[in-house]
Amino acid sequence: MGMSKLDEVGDRESWRCWLCDEPVDPNMSVNDPRGPSVDGIFATKKGKGGPERLAHRACNTKKGAVAPVVPWPDSLFVIDPAPIIGTVERLTRKPGRVAVARCPSQADAEDASAWLLDRLSRLAPELAFETSIESGGGGFLLVLRR
Known part of the structure; x- marks a missing residue:
């Protein structure tokens, strides 16, 4: 049996969540909030399929149908940061x-x-x-x- 889509996306993304930028454990259960999941981020926009990205299950779920947010870190001194x-x-x-x-x-x-x-x-x-x-x-x- 070949590589799963999750393994393929995970390897391409170096097993880092594209939303929070933290490591994703490939051996963790996909049902665990910190477990791996594949996010078809822009796949539904006007029929144009964007790349599938690796995300923690909880990051992917929290994002839901709303636009995802990549936060600016609190350690930076930025005013009026753009999304x-x-x-x-x-x-x-x-x-x-x-x-x-x-x-x-x-x-x-x-x-x-x-x-x-x-x-x-x-x-x-x-x-x-x-x-x-x-x-x-x-x-x-x-x-x-x-």
Whole structure:
């Protein structure tokens, strides 16, 4: 018998949940909240099937029929952060630039930029993103481009 879809998706995703970015144990029961599940994230949108992604059962269930949320970590100093999934979807449809957060200092913006690019490398590995930091308005604007 060949590899299951779960094993295939899990191996491709390096056994990390695409929603919370935490490891997924491939040996845990699929019925356990921390167990593995396959999320057909964009599969129902206008008949266009997006890639299936690996998620913890609880992350997948919690998301349900609502748009998934990838949180910005509390350790970053970001003001008015843009929703990451919505921003990625928008830049996927139409490449360009989107301001994703304001930061009080250049160092905060650099930390947020490094985290965001690292997170997007796993969230949307097929897309190439870059960031820039623009000074203005007493702070620093983090801009994402594709």
